[in-house]
Amino acid sequence: MKLRTKICEHLENFDTANIKKSTAYECSECIKTGDSWVHLRTCQECGVTLCCDSSPNKHASNHYQMHKEHTVVISAEPGENWAWCYEHKSFVEY
DSSP states (O other), rough: OOOOOOOOOOTTTGGGGGGGSSSOOOOOOHHHHHHSSOOOEEEETTTEEEOTTSSSSHHHHHHHHOOOTEEEEEOSSTTEEEEEEEEEEEEEEO
């Protein structure tokens, strides 16, 4: 028996043809303060690239907390093709 993870409506309708990708490999908020980051995520609503929860500042999660309609991020890491929905804690690879 294979278990299947339920994918939320945000990721079910995720359009991989219109993915917003960053051209710079940097957290736009950490750059302002001279801080460092671990991994990067790109908001699919506005296109901003911010640091992940493993980073000291957790800018991507903070961005979602301030902008609840910005639910989906993608990994901005080279070679990673996945999306995450903050609202439903749902994940999909593409």
